[in-house]
Amino acid sequence: MRKYQNIGDKLIPIIFILVILVLWELVVNLGVVERYILPSPTDIVNALLMNWTDIMMHTWVTFFEGMTGLLVAIFLSLIMAIVMDQFPVVKKAIYPVLVISQTVPIIVIAPLLAMWFGFGIAPKIFVVVLVCFFPITVNLIEGLQSVDGELINLVRSMGATRHQIFAKIKFPSALPYFFSGLKIAATYSIMGAVIGEWLGGKAGLGVYMLRARHAFALDLVFASILVIVVLSIMLFYGIAGIQRALMPWEKLKEELE
Amino acid sequence: MNTCHNKCVLKVVGVTQEYNHKNIIEDIHIHLNQGEFVSILGPSGCGKSTLFNVIAGLLTPEAGHVFVNDKEVTGETGVVSYMYQRDLLLPWRNVIDNGILPLEIRGIPKKEAREKVKAMLPVFQLEDDGEKYPIQLSGGMKQRVSLLRTTMFSKEIMLLDEPFGGLDAITRLKMQEYLLEILKKIQGSVLFITHDIDEAIFLSDRIYIINGSPAHIIEEIVVPVKHASPEEMMTSEALRLLRSDILKRL
Numbered sequence: 099m100r101k102y103q104n105i106g107d108k109l110i111p112i113i114f115i116l117v118i119l120v121l122w123e124l125v126v127n128l129g130v131v132e133r134y135i136l137p138s139p140t141d142i143v144n145a146l147l148m149n150w151t152d153i154m155m156h157t158w159v160t161f162f163e164g165m166t167g168l169l170v171a172i173f174l175s176l177i178m179a180i181v182m183d184q185f186p187v188v189k190k191a192i193y194p195v196l197v198i199s200q201t202v203p204i205i206v207i208a209p210l211l212a213m214w215f216g217f218g219i220a221p222k223i224f225v226v227v228l229v230c231f232f233p234i235t236v237n238l239i240e241g242l243q244s245v246d247g248e249l250i251n252l253v254r255s256m257g258a259t260r261h262q263i264f265a266k267i268k269f270p271s272a273l274p275y276f277f278s279g280l281k282i283a284a285t286y287s288i289m290g291a292v293i294g295e296w297l298g299g300k301a302g303l304g305v306y307m308l309r310a311r312h313a314f315a316l317d318l319v320f321a322s323i324l325v326i327v328v329l330s331i332m333l334f335y336g337i338a339g340i341q342r343a344l345m346p347w348e349k350l351k352e353e354l355e
Numbered sequence: 356m357n358t359c360h361n362k363c364v365l366k367v368v369g370v371t372q373e374y375n376h377k378n379i380i381e382d383i384h385i386h387l388n389q390g391e392f393v394s395i396l397g398p399s400g401c402g403k404s405t406l407f408n409v410i411a412g413l414l415t416p417e418a419g420h421v422f423v424n425d426k427e428v429t430g431e432t433g434v435v436s437y438m439y440q441r442d443l444l445l446p447w448r449n450v451i452d453n454g455i456l457p458l459e460i461r462g463i464p465k466k467e468a469r470e471k472v473k474a475m476l477p478v479f480q481l482e483d484d485g486e487k488y489p490i491q492l493s494g495g496m497k498q499r500v501s502l503l504r505t506t507m508f509s510k511e512i513m514l515l516d517e518p519f520g521g522l523d524a525i526t527r528l529k530m531q532e533y534l535l536e537i538l539k540k541i542q543g544s545v546l547f548i549t550h551d552i553d554e555a556i557f558l559s560d561r562i563y564i565i566n567g568s569p570a571h572i573i574e575e576i577v578v579p580v581k582h583a584s585p586e587e588m589m590t591s592e593a594l595r596l597l598r599s600d601i602l603k604r605l
Contacts (some may be wrong), residue, residue, distance in 0.1 A: 248439055256436070
């Protein structure tokens with residue numbers, strides 16, 4: 099009975115998306131909207147297949163920027179969260195600045211980065227780091243600080259050092275938080291790279307979309323969007339997969355519930 | 356009250372602990388002999404856990420001293436083992452790896468520590484559950500793992516802070532018998548916090564009654580005979596009198 103319900107839960111969104119795609123196709127094919135204003139789903143897939151090698155080349159650039167930025171962000175977040183957790187003064191000083199930094203629109207900062215770092219790959223990676231850093235750090239800090247105080251007292255009573263408390267208790271119990279932040283950051287990473295490219299560059303999906311838009315090739319713009327969506331979803335599930343592999347007990351919890 | 360008959364493993368002398376400039380516990384004198392089971396009986400929230408935190412070295416008392424084997428250990432952690440009401444098992448570790456935590460903290464290599472824990476599993480009736488994660492265990496089993504972990508740290512002096520308080524009445528009775536059985540095998544000394552008179556009488560060799568504000572030791576009672584089962588205990592006339600005597604003092 100539960101198994102059928104699970105399949106149903108997965109089918110509902112798929113059916114919903116299919117219905118929208120069919121309606122979209124119909125609206126365009128019946129001539130309600132002009133093809134050069136809104137290409138139909140089949141037009142988009144066709145455009146994608148026709149320009150496959152070109153698009154994949156640009157996709158690879160964007161993917162590289164996104165991954166590099168994400169890894170740098172993870173590294174910085176780990177350091178930042180650990181320092182903020184171990185030294186409350188640092189947390190008090192930096193946390194509000196972190197929040198303020200997130201209120202500045204990234205689209206305004208990106209052109210500045212281009213002015214400072216040129217039109218190469220560096221400013222794109224910088225944008226990715228900026229958007230990914232925050233969700234990972236905030237989640238990790240929250241995880242580190244919400245560890246059970248009694249549990250910490252227990253290991254302290256066993257004579258554990260600060261380092262042992264962190265490595266054996268705090269960090270493992272913060273892992274689920276870390277991964278929720280990481281999943282958000284991963285989906286942002288591709289978007290961040292595209293925004294960086296959109297404001298000027300030599301290659302990448304952002305650059306490609308900009309060129310396609312200038313040529314009124316909206317089917318190619320949509321094809322790029324499709325690639326971005328698929329790439330982001332793949333990253334999301336990839337990280338969810340890593341999480342499941344690293345934390346088998348979480349899977350047990352789901353099975354029991 | 357300060358006398359030690361057999362070999363005295365733990366001695367608490369004149370401990371006073373305050374919180375927010377108000378004394379919570381005052382001038383506490385207790386001792387624990389080797390192999391003995393001693394309960395500290397008092398109403399909830401009277402400061403029993405504060406006393407344990409002092410003995411465990413998590414708090415340094417305003418006044419007084421804690422001695423283990425005649426050596427002063429006031430404010431020193433890592434000397435006695437401590438078990439809480441909540442099992443506090445690490446959800447990301449299976450039963451064996453939860454058990455090795457205190458050994459790991461002492462710096463014993465994981466492989467060696469695992470062997471030690473595995474050897475103890477049968478004593479705790481966990482021989483088939485070593486690879487299970489806490490989420491797969493029942494409440495009583497979790498407390499057995501927690502007890503195993505406590506004994507892996509030290510069985511010389513174990514502080515048990517209402518370890519069965521979170522269990523249902525039937526599981527609790529089972530766990531009490533089971534605890535005595537284990538203690539017979541491993542020969543540990545236990546200081547046990549409870550607010551349950553029957554539990555204290557059933558388990559203990561001696562009972563300290565603690566009460567008042569600030570809390571202090573009102574009475575030290577020696578339980579005449581250990582009984583085979585809680586059922587037998589509840590119907591014994593001598594113990595009925597003891598129970599009503601304790602009730603009057605609380």
